[in-house]
Amino acid sequence: MSGSYGSEGIMKIIEHQENGINYYTLVNNHHMSVTIMDWGATVTAIKTHDKDGNFANIVLGFDDGADYITYQSFFGATIARVAGIIKNARWRQYDLTQNAGENHLNGGNMPQISFEPWFLERKLHTSDQVGLVMQYITLDGENGYPGTMTITANFVLDNDGKFTISYTGKSDKTTLFNPSNHTYFNLSGDAERLIDHHVLKINADEYAALNKHGIPLVSCHGSPTPHLIFVTQSRLDPRLLTSRAGSITASS
Template identity: 80%
Template structure:
């Protein structure tokens, strides 16, 4: 177990490496996961999340690849909570915590490194002040990134505020288990242990309704191939799913060609899944020279459903003064052809 440090263009990166050569790279800019390298069926290692080839693109393009989203992930309709006017940065709405500043594009402080015989990790911290983006309370956000020797990568976000405020963080990594984005995620197999999803209106805002997934393209309770399943959705997947309370992994994703498999468990109540459908951008290069194209990655954002403050059934994201709240998500990587 070891940590390899890198520095370029004023950005510090840290690569966590376990004893089986799996590695995870995190940079302090946005507490961002830039690479997760795991092996395919032939033992070849490749990056299974979308990451920019040029670190400067993380600063200039603001695409949220791998970033920590806080204080609140997703949309808040009309940028309003109680008597607080939040930053409007998505038309009249508030998106991903606002942009004055945007926590996903700010440097985080490395509090400490962690290393034992079977775990290696980082603890990063960001302090957002009372009134920033309209939120009450000065909040300390602590991010823990831990890689163990069994292929499990765990992200924990803890928020503590001196006033009653909102907290609903997530990580915005896009996964592509083909390795180095060799193929789209159309033929990836996805399972989501969820009976209900959050419906959206024509503007992409949650309606507050939680329909059953039965007989819809949102039914991933079996192992479904992503492309055919969402072919009837004009904008692809950008939806939240209410996770069932189960001891089994709530989400499974695997690629038959490479054999790579990802399972996810979280204490969050939901996962927002995005298929990056119709997302194309030739301004930057990803994963060794690839250009961004439709359905090149799949994000699995563990969180409370977006716009929860306006929909009681979604759950509460209100936290009380000096009472820390933690969201924890574990990603277990393996290979289906391993024996």
């Protein structure tokens, strides 16, 4: 599908329901759109034009929304309370749920809030922005975390084509909070095409190697293996697409 980025439209939020899941599509004046469902506060599609005017969905996801429930993939999902792995599933004196061997992954699975319905708190609609505010309440002791916490996810699309996700958490006890979103991009718009032609830049002056369990080691200054350096714009090396060996995480 193709179209002209210059053609003007009207900013709007389109809603529909399918198999008990609510979908909200944010559309800006240039017809760029972002679709979010309340199941896991998940981004299911980002449709936009490329530099040549071609229009496509540039994120990975399922065509059938029911598959998000069946397969419980993290595609596009909100991850909380803590994204990533907590070694030995233990924080201070708290034992967290072990859902990755002896470790704790992506906030645990009792419940896993990436696979739970979120509440639409309100919609945002101004002259140059459309957005959603979604909330989820996780109770004291769930997955081993202290404190009842209200997690708020903000999704905002503006007329410049900028899509922003931000999270806040409010707890009645001292606790951990390090959320993330698990959207995977393929800017070609073709999920069958490799991303080795993509150019990447990471604004970070430190890196941390991961061990075989995906747990970050001590942060390091300097440069990692050459094919993992992205402090300036660099094309993705094919070696990154065939092996997890030498994977790094970035910290700023």
